[in-house]
Each structure stands twice: as C-alpha cells, then as structure tokens.
Amino acid sequence: MTTAYSYQETLQVSEKSNWRVEDLIGGDKRLDFTRPFLPESLARLESMDFLTNEEKILLNQIRGYGYLYTFGMVEEFILPFVLDHARPQLNADDYQTRALLRFAGEEAKHIHLFNRFAAEFKQGFVTYCETIGPPEEIGRAVLSHDPLGVALVILQIEWMTQMHYLDSVRDDDVLDPQFKSLLRHHWMEEAQHTKLDTLMVQALADKSTPAEIEKGFDDYAAIGALIDGGLQQQLEFDLQAFQRAAGRELNEREQERFRSVQRQALRWTYLGSGMTHPNFLATVGELNPAARTRIEKMAEAFC
Numbered sequence: 001m002t003t004a005y006s007y008q009e010t011l012q013v014s015e016k017s018n019w020r021v022e023d024l025i026g027g028d029k030r031l032d033f034t035r036p037f038l039p040e041s042l043a044r045l046e047s048m049d050f051l052t053n054e055e056k057i058l059l060n061q062i063r064g065y066g067y068l069y070t071f072g073m074v075e076e077f078i079l080p081f082v083l084d085h086a087r088p089q090l091n092a093d094d095y096q097t098r099a100l101l102r103f104a105g106e107e108a109k110h111i112h113l114f115n116r117f118a119a120e121f122k123q124g125f126v127t128y129c130e131t132i133g134p135p136e137e138i139g140r141a142v143l144s145h146d147p148l149g150v151a152l153v154i155l156q157i158e159w160m161t162q163m164h165y166l167d168s169v170r171d172d173d174v175l176d177p178q179f180k181s182l183l184r185h186h187w188m189e190e191a192q193h194t195k196l197d198t199l200m201v202q203a204l205a206d207k208s209t210p211a212e213i214e215k216g217f218d219d220y221a222a223i224g225a226l227i228d229g230g231l232q233q234q235l236e237f238d239l240q241a242f243q244r245a246a247g248r249e250l251n252e253r254e255q256e257r258f259r260s261v262q263r264q265a266l267r268w269t270y271l272g273s274g275m276t277h278p279n280f281l282a283t284v285g286e287l288n289p290a291a292r293t294r295i296e297k298m299a300e301a302f303c
C-alpha cells in the first residue's frame, strides 16, 4: 500500500497550528444557549414538525452535548492507541516519532477541550443529559480488537471530522460562535491526523498477511456494530433528556417519529459520514477492493 503523506510534512503543518483550550472556552467565552450547536445535516430536525422552534433548539443542543461527549470518548481510545503504535519504533525515524507524539498530544488536548465544553454545557443547560459509557469501558472494548481494525475505525473518525466541518459547519452562520470555533479548531488539527492515521494503517497493513488484513476488516465491522449499539442507547437518553428539557411527554406517535429520525441522524453523524468519505474509501480500496465494496454496502444503513 502506498500513500503520498509524509511524517515530516505533517509535523511541519501541525506545528503551525498551536491553539490552546483556554483560547476557545472560559472567561467571557461562553456557550450561547439561544442558538443551535450542530448544523442541520447532523441534527436533522427540520422534518420533526411536531416540535416547536424552541424545542428544536433544545434538541439540537442535547445533540451538541452528545457530540462533545462522543468525540471526547473516542479520543480516549485514540490516545493510547497512537502511543502504543509509536512506542516500539521510537528510534526508527525522528520525524515519525515527533509527528506521532504530537498527534497523541493533540488528542489529549482535544479530550480536555471536549471536557471543558461539556462542563460549560452542564452548567448552562436546563436539565441533566445522560450519556453512554463509561468511556474507559467502551475504550477497552474497542482496543481489544485487532490493531488494523482499530486503526481503520480511527481513520474513519478523522475523515468524519473533516466532512462535518467543511460540508456543513464552515458556512453556517446560525450556529453558536463558540461551538463553531470548537469545531473549526478541531478540524484544523484533525486534518493532519487523517494523514498520520493513513500512515499508521499503511504500516500495519504492510506487515500483515492477506488473512490478517481480512481479520482487520472483520474487526472494523465489529467495532462499528459496537458503536451502533451505543448509539441506540444514546438515542433513548436523548429522548428522555429532551422530554425533561421541554417539560412535556411526547405521545406514542411522536416518540416513534423521534426515534426513527434521530436514530439515522446519530448513525450518519458518527458512522455513515466517515464510512462514505472518499479518502477513507480510497485507502480501504487500496488495501482490499472487496472490503471497499462491503463497507459501501454496510454504509447504506448509516446514511
């Protein structure tokens, strides 16, 4: 497998972006609870015509909190994975070592960033929002899979953040500026992670037999199913949080509609948007053309 990316170039670009968590949240930088946090393409609220405009903002913000929590959670398994990948080859190449350690350092910063925003949300939102987890348990379950499978899931997540920002956040002027700033700063650094993760996938694939690569794809699918199971649980938590926030119980028909729209919204946000990213599929196709076809087929359920 070949890739045009290099550790040296990625390190140099990454060193140019040097924001701090404190520059994005805290002091007079507060969330604006009169505005939506997520773009419509991820929140998918337009068709939920049984909700008032105020209720749509509440549900959008609940989904925004879920975004902070879910990304914080996935970064908690990305961080040890990158460190474990870097550790055995610290002497191999100076640029590689520095680029991978910087990658890990940025993910540690992102965990901190998402936690700070989540704390700010909890302070300002009308009700408590339950979330799946705990993150350590989900992280352990993910990391128990084949490293190539885990690296593919991480690659998908990195490309996903690119798609979220470029396709639907960058030009949305209705979003809360602070939340938008989080998504923009995250996108900036994740752009380098997409390249480093492609290099990690390449390194793992290069030392694998075709049968081991098959196993990597099986484990990739198993982790996807694990995440999807978590999203089904999160859907129920979001429904409960919404009813508490809105101060009314949805009737049976409304609940059914809520579940069917939001189930797909969650799936698209955390699975489909990454699985269908052309650059992710290109890497997969180069490793194994049949796996690409299989993933494209799987993605239909998550769009």
Ligand SMILES: [Fe+2]
Pocket (backbone or CB within 6 Å): 075, 106, 107, 110, 186, 190
């Ligand atoms: Fe990140």
Ligand SMILES: [Fe+2]
Pocket (backbone or CB within 6 Å): 078, 107, 158, 189, 190, 193
């Ligand atoms: Fe990342």
